[in-house]
Amino acid sequence: MLDETRDEGAVAAMMADVGRRAKAASRPLAIADAAQKRDALLGMADALVEATGEILAANALDMQNAGEGGMSASFRDRLVLDEERVRAMADGIRAIADLPDPVGEVIASWVRPNGLAIERVRTPLGVIGVIYESRPNVTADAGALCLKAGNAVILRGGSDSINSSTAIHACLVKGLTRAGLPADAIQIVPTTDRAAVGEMLKGLEGTIDVIVPRGGKSLVARVQAEARVPVFAHLEGICHVYVDASADLDMAKSIVVNAKMRRTSVCGAAETLLVDHKAAGTHLVPLVDALRQAGCEIRGSAAVVDMVPDIGRAVEADWSSEYNDAIISVMLVDGVAGAIDHIARYSSNHTEAVVAEDAQVVERFFNEVDSAILLHNASTQFADGGEFGMGAEIGIATGKMHARGPVGVEQLTSFKYRVRGSGQTRP
Amino acid sequence: MLDETRDEGAVAAMMADVGRRAKAASRPLAIADAAQKRDALLGMADALVEATGEILAANALDMQNAGEGGMSASFRDRLVLDEERVRAMADGIRAIADLPDPVGEVIASWVRPNGLAIERVRTPLGVIGVIYESRPNVTADAGALCLKAGNAVILRGGSDSINSSTAIHACLVKGLTRAGLPADAIQIVPTTDRAAVGEMLKGLEGTIDVIVPRGGKSLVARVQAEARVPVFAHLEGICHVYVDASADLDMAKSIVVNAKMRRTSVCGAAETLLVDHKAAGTHLVPLVDALRQAGCEIRGSAAVVDMVPDIGRAVEADWSSEYNDAIISVMLVDGVAGAIDHIARYSSNHTEAVVAEDAQVVERFFNEVDSAILLHNASTQFADGGEFGMGAEIGIATGKMHARGPVGVEQLTSFKYRVRGSGQTRP
Numbered sequence: 001m002l003d004e005t006r007d008e009g010a011v012a013a014m015m016a017d018v019g020r021r022a023k024a025a026s027r028p029l030a031i032a033d034a035a036q037k038r039d040a041l042l043g044m045a046d047a048l049v050e051a052t053g054e055i056l057a058a059n060a061l062d063m064q065n066a067g068e069g070g071m072s073a074s075f076r077d078r079l080v081l082d083e084e085r086v087r088a089m090a091d092g093i094r095a096i097a098d099l100p101d102p103v104g105e106v107i108a109s110w111v112r113p114n115g116l117a118i119e120r121v122r123t124p125l126g127v128i129g130v131i132y133e134s135r136p137n138v139t140a141d142a143g144a145l146c147l148k149a150g151n152a153v154i155l156r157g158g159s160d161s162i163n164s165s166t167a168i169h170a171c172l173v174k175g176l177t178r179a180g181l182p183a184d185a186i187q188i189v190p191t192t193d194r195a196a197v198g199e200m201l202k203g204l205e206g207t208i209d210v211i212v213p214r215g216g217k218s219l220v221a222r223v224q225a226e227a228r229v230p231v232f233a234h235l236e237g238i239c240h241v242y243v244d245a246s247a248d249l250d251m252a253k254s255i256v257v258n259a260k261m262r263r264t265s266v267c268g269a270a271e272t273l274l275v276d277h278k279a280a281g282t283h284l285v286p287l288v289d290a291l292r293q294a295g296c297e298i299r300g301s302a303a304v305v306d307m308v309p310d311i312g313r314a315v316e317a318d319w320s321s322e323y324n325d326a327i328i329s330v331m332l333v334d335g336v337a338g339a340i341d342h343i344a345r346y347s348s349n350h351t352e353a354v355v356a357e358d359a360q361v362v363e364r365f366f367n368e369v370d371s372a373i374l375l376h377n378a379s380t381q382f383a384d385g386g387e388f389g390m391g392a393e394i395g396i397a398t399g400k401m402h403a404r405g406p407v408g409v410e411q412l413t414s415f416k417y418r419v420r421g422s423g424q425t426r427p
Numbered sequence: 428m429l430d431e432t433r434d435e436g437a438v439a440a441m442m443a444d445v446g447r448r449a450k451a452a453s454r455p456l457a458i459a460d461a462a463q464k465r466d467a468l469l470g471m472a473d474a475l476v477e478a479t480g481e482i483l484a485a486n487a488l489d490m491q492n493a494g495e496g497g498m499s500a501s502f503r504d505r506l507v508l509d510e511e512r513v514r515a516m517a518d519g520i521r522a523i524a525d526l527p528d529p530v531g532e533v534i535a536s537w538v539r540p541n542g543l544a545i546e547r548v549r550t551p552l553g554v555i556g557v558i559y560e561s562r563p564n565v566t567a568d569a570g571a572l573c574l575k576a577g578n579a580v581i582l583r584g585g586s587d588s589i590n591s592s593t594a595i596h597a598c599l600v601k602g603l604t605r606a607g608l609p610a611d612a613i614q615i616v617p618t619t620d621r622a623a624v625g626e627m628l629k630g631l632e633g634t635i636d637v638i639v640p641r642g643g644k645s646l647v648a649r650v651q652a653e654a655r656v657p658v659f660a661h662l663e664g665i666c667h668v669y670v671d672a673s674a675d676l677d678m679a680k681s682i683v684v685n686a687k688m689r690r691t692s693v694c695g696a697a698e699t700l701l702v703d704h705k706a707a708g709t710h711l712v713p714l715v716d717a718l719r720q721a722g723c724e725i726r727g728s729a730a731v732v733d734m735v736p737d738i739g740r741a742v743e744a745d746w747s748s749e750y751n752d753a754i755i756s757v758m759l760v761d762g763v764a765g766a767i768d769h770i771a772r773y774s775s776n777h778t779e780a781v782v783a784e785d786a787q788v789v790e791r792f793f794n795e796v797d798s799a800i801l802l803h804n805a806s807t808q809f810a811d812g813g814e815f816g817m818g819a820e821i822g823i824a825t826g827k828m829h830a831r832g833p834v835g836v837e838q839l840t841s842f843k844y845r846v847r848g849s850g851q852t853r854p
Contacts, residue, residue, distance in 0.1 A: 027771070031794055104794075112816055116805055123797065125827050209827055230657060230828045251850040258852035344454070366845050367458055367531075370550065378543055378848030387853065388844070389539055400552050400636055400841035401657045402829040414827035417815070418793050421805025423678040425685035426814065 011195040018154055018187055019204025022127045025184035026152040030124045034101035036179055041097035041144055044175030045090040048140065051171050052086045058167035059136065066160050074265070078135045079161055089140040089168070092392060096144045099391045102413050103150040117420040122413045124150030126209035129200045130394070131156045131223060133215035136164035142214070143172045143186040145394050149412035152185050154208065156200060158215075159192035197222075203229040212407070214395050217322070232407055233399030236322040237267030237350035239380045242339035242365065243287065244356035245278035251377060252283060252355040253290040258379040259353060260328050261294045267396055268351050268373075268383030271322055274339045277332040280307060284332070291328060301331040319346045336361045340368045347371055349398045351383040372398055372405040438622040445581055445614055446631025449554045452611035453579040457551045461528035463606050468524035468571055471602030472517040475567065478598050479513045485594035486563065493587050501692070506561045506588055516567040516595070519819060523571045526818045529840050530577040544847045549840045551577030553636035556627045557821070558583045558650060560642035563591035569641070570599045570613040572821050576839035579612045581635065583627060585642075586619035624649075630656040639834070641822050644749070659834055660826030663749040664694030664777035666807045669766035669792065670714065671783035672705035678804060679710060679782040680717040685806040686780060687755050688721045694823055695778050695800075695810030698749055701766045704759040707734060711759070718755060728758040746773045763788045767795045774798055776825050778810040799825055799832040 048055070059081040066079065102122050109119040128151045130142040139155055146153035157165040169188040177183050189196050200208060201223060210230045213223035217236050224231055241259050243252045259270035273291075275284050280303075288298055288308050299314035311330075318329040319342075333339045336354070343352055351373040354365040362376045373383050373396075385393025385406030393406040403411035475482070486508040493506060529549050536546040555578045557569040566582055573580035584592040596615040604610050616623045627635060628650060637657045640650035644663050651658055668686050670679045686697035700718075702711050707730075715725055715735050726741035738757075745756040746769075760766045763781070770779055778800040781792040789803045800810050800823075812820025812833030820833040830838035 027795075030797065110816060112814070116809065116814075118815060123827075126797075230826075248850070254850065254852050262853055362847075368454075370457065370553075371843065373844045373846065375846040376848060378846060378851040379853050381853040382543065382846065382848075382851065387539070387543075388545060389537060399657075400550075404841055405844050414831055416798065417800045417832050419800065419802040419805060419809065420789075421803060421809075423675070423681065424805040424809065425681050426689055426806050426808040 008195050011191060011193050012199055014191065015189070015196055015199035016205050018189065019127070019207030021184040022152040022154050022187060023207040025182040026124070026126050028182055029147070029152055029185050030103070030126075030150050032150065032181060034103070036181060037101065037147060037150070038097045040147065040175045040179035040181050041093050042175070043178045044140075044144065044172045045093040045097070047171035047174040048086060048090040048093070048168065051167065052083055055086055055164065055167045055171075056081060056083070058163040061163045062161055065163075075134065078133070079164075081136060081164060085137065089137050092137075092141055093144045096148050096392050096409070099148060099409055101148070102410050107415060114424055115422060116424055119418045120415050121418055122410070123416050125412060125414050127152045127154065127207055128412065129154045129156070129208045129211045131197060131200065131211060131213050131215070131219065132158065133219060134158035134160040136161045136168055138214055139165040139168045139188070140172065141392060142212070142394055143169070145392055145409055146412060147176075147185060149409045151412060154187050154189065154200065154204075156189040156197060162192050198226065201226045201228065212394055230401070231399075232395070232397045232403050234395045235348040235350065235398040237269065237383070237396070238272070238320060238322050238346060238348040239268060239270045239350055239383070240272045240274055240339070240343050240347060240352045241270045241380060242274040242333070242336065242343075242352070242354045243276060243279065243283055244336060244354065244358060244361045245276040245283075246358035246361060247279070247283065247355040248357060249283055249286060253287060255353065255355055255377065255379050256287055257290050257294045259381055260291060260296055261326060262379070262381045264326050265324050266381065268381045269324075270353070270380050271328065272319060272346070273328055273330045274333045274342055275330065276335055277303070277338075278335065280332055284308065288330065295326055297327040299327065299329045303332045304330045322348075336364050340365065343369055343371070350396060351375070351380045353378060353380045372396065435622050438618060438620050439626055441618065442616070442623055442626035443632050445616065446554070446634035448611040449579040449581050449614060450634040452609040453551070453553050455609055456574070456579055456612050457530070457553075457577050459577065459608060461530075463608065464528065464574060464577070465524045467574065467602045467606035467608050468520050469602070470605045471567075471571065471599045472520040472524070474598035474601040475513060475517040475520070475595065478594065479510055482513055482591065482594045482598075483508060483510070485590040488590045489588055492590075502561065506563070506591075508563060508591060512564065516564050519568055520571045523575050523819050523836070526575060526836055528575070529837050534842060541851055542849060543851055546845045547842050548845055549837075550843050552839060552841050554579045554581065554634055555839065556581045556583065556635045556638045558624060558627065558638060558640050558642070558646065559585065560646060561585035561587040563588045563595055565641060566592040566595045566615070567599065568819060569639070569821055570596070572819055572836055573839060574603075574612060576836045578839060579614075581614050581616065581627065581631075583616040583624060589619050625653065628653045628655060639821055657828070658826075659822070659824045659830050661822045662775040662777065662825040664696065664810070664823070665699070665747060665749050665773060665775040666695060666697045666778045666780075666810070667699045667701055667766070667770050667774060668697045668780045668782065668807060669701040669760070669763065669770075670703060670706065670710055671763060671781065671785060671788045672703040672710075673785035673788060674706070674710065674782040675784060676710055676713060680714060682780065682782055682804065682806050683714055684717050684721045686808055687718060687723055688753060689806070689808045691753050692751050693808065695807050696751075697780070697807050698756065699746060699773070700755055700757045701760045701769055702757065703762055704730070704765075705762065707759055711735065715757065722753050724754045726754065726756045730759045731757045749775075763791050767792065770796050770798070777823060778802070778807045780805060780807050799823065
């Protein structure tokens with residue numbers, strides 16, 4: 001372990017080696033059969049449970065280094081592990097082990113008039129770089145997901161969790177080697193030097209096929225600004241709920257409260273409530289009251305403030321804020337067209353919901369809003385790979401290239417064409 | 428039209444405006460119905476035929492500016508237009524008009540145990556930047572393909588073809604406006620200043636969703652090195668044919684000659700012949716003779732030179748050369764494993780063929796070679812969207828992200844999720 005290496009050349013050389021080893025491991029991994037990968041994953045889960053003591057000791061060291069007294073509650077919650085969390089990590093890996101193996105799946109097949117039989121077949125992407133912050137469980141989740149899809153992975157977690165991540169990583173490697181897969185299939189960056197991230201963003205001499213940033217806004221922004229390799233964009237979730245005049249009010253109340261308050265820290269949490277101005281007299285006050293009763297702070301537009309007593313006034317920045325907290329901005333809009341325009345301007349294209357009984361309103365919202373996930377009469381908090389039935393996910397992609405929405409094992413694959421002939425030449 | 432603008436700020440401002448207009452056009456375009464896009468495309472085709480005189484006059488000016496006397500035959504062939512080529516462009520657009528509209532297609536749908544009905548639906552990508560060289564017909568092809576998929580497009584052709592491309596572009600705009608679609612849906616960069624390409628590669632203030640480079644190695648290399656937005660990678664085609672000892676010799680001869688010689692300038696042309704050393708005594712000389720009779724120059728490895736008289740010796744650079752000419756490199760390899768290793772080292776991951784009767788050899792080749800297109804007992808020259816039954820294409824992608832292999836209208840789309848509920852909230 002190199003700590004805070006100051007010599008950039010040394011970091012670059014070390015990271016180039018990490019890249020070469022990942023690339024070398026990716027070839028046998030790409031052709032490993034489903035049973036072998038499953039064995040490796042089950043072995044990782046067992047190893048995690050067996051090593052619970054070591055993992056918790058490493059985590060205690062991280063907590064101590066971070067200065068337990070001074071850290072915020074949310075930071076502490078991200079970093080801290082206990083026996084139950086280690087067991088949850090192991091269970092998560094077992095669930096990934098039991099997913100269908102995506103590699104080799106025939107996605108489409110057809111025969112040409114000249115007899116050529118064409119198949120489009122899923123393949124691994126190759127080498128994935130995952131850059132994340134201080135949640136040690138991402139080490140296990142991301143390592144397992146990438147492996148299931150036949151990819152080698154280079155994990156770069158936050159320096160605050162380096163001891164926890166290293167202990168978890170050792171368990172992943174045990175699972176790999178016990179199943180006869182290369183240890184280099186899952187590597188953890190062996191330094192906390194930030195220059196290592198820069199090297200990953202440059203692609204490690206062409207060895208990294210895609211970077212997945214998983215973390216807060218500033219991490220994702222740095223990755224998107226600096227990366228010279230493809231990135232699965234994971235922007236923040238500035239999610240909207242639009243309540244149409246045709247909405248059932250009780251349904252709207254329960255959806256809005258759930259979308260905002262079930263968990264305020266998830267990317268699928270709603271940040272802005274848009275209410276049809278035609279329903280201002282009937283729906284606005286009850287919706288705001290329901291949110292307030294649930295403990296939510298309200299920041300209204302001028303028109304909303306005029307109609308609802310005792311709420312704060314939203315400023316321009318509120319419409320593009322991901323609060324990660326029990327705060328919501330509220331605006332009256334001119335029907336579904338007004339909602340569509342507001343969302344086009346302020347959304348991060350993650351998830352938006354429409355609550356309406358008018359089918360034409362729903363159709364228009366579904367056609368014209370350009371976000372990864374659109375929901376009708378359901379909470380935005382369903383924006384989750386597990387809830388979609390896609391299994392574990394590495395995040396929700398807000399870009400439009402390759403993966404959009406939940407990024408699970410299927411989204412961590414590419415494909416190739418296999419064409420079978422009987423001597424065909426092209427005229 | 429600004430020519431050779433020297434003020435970089437002016438180019439940046441002009442290009443930012445191009446980007447904003449494309450972005451603005453992309454919204455109505457994304458929700459335009461299939462019939463309207465089809466009308467626009469048919470209108471473009473008619474306008475091209477009607478304007479044949481103007482287009483040929485503009486092309487004559489380009490030819491004159493390029494100095495007709497001094498240009499190479501291949502450059503001339505790329506740049507020159509005649510009545511038949513204009514008609515072919517129009518016919519190409521009509522064929523695109525008749526393709527199924529990809530936008531709104533439900534790619535997958537399923538229902539969750541809680542009753543949420545999930546659909547994955549094709550959407551446009553948004554704004555596509557196409558950077559190409561001196562083939563004026565790309566203006567028509569790329570403009571029409573992007574429009575069919577509901578995308579706005581910014582076209583940047585080579586400066587040598589600027590007058591031809593501008594005349595063709597005017598016809599595309601006629602088709603758009605006659606059908607009631609925004610003229611800005613297909614824009615041509617209004618300057619030949621190379622700084623405009625740099626601005627496009629920076630993404631025009633976030634307005635460009637993806638860049639498609641279409642041209643030679645140096646153009647693609649510049650785009651890949653400088654682009655700050657996603658790129659559909661189109662590397663050169665260093666395509667291989669592997670002839671196994673189990674191959675039918677006559678079939679192998681006809682496939683090898685076709686793969687190399689049918690058209691030597693296409694990206695699917697073979698550049699290297701790999702022959703199983705177990706078949707050196709039976710297959711090597713007849714294969715080389717067939718190629719020589721077809722007019723091909725042979726560059727052999729040391730072992731090949733020892734066995735075949737009167738051929739040149741390949742140097743290291745030959746194994747990674749796209750000749751675009753009647754030249755082939757030939758090597759003996761240690762069976763399919765040797766072929767796989769050679770291809771992993773030298774291929775551009777475009778297209779490779781195996782000629783073999785042994786099913787295990789084919790299976791191994793199909794599993795272990797990581798290129799976009801793999802063919803068994805068929806010519807590499809089938810690497811083409813039309814031959815795949817996918818309609819017109821903008822190129823063959825060699826990257827693994829989003830699009831791989833032929834990039835047709837479907838590959839120029841993204842998708843979103845539409846989820847229909849009845850009041851579901853997440854527990």
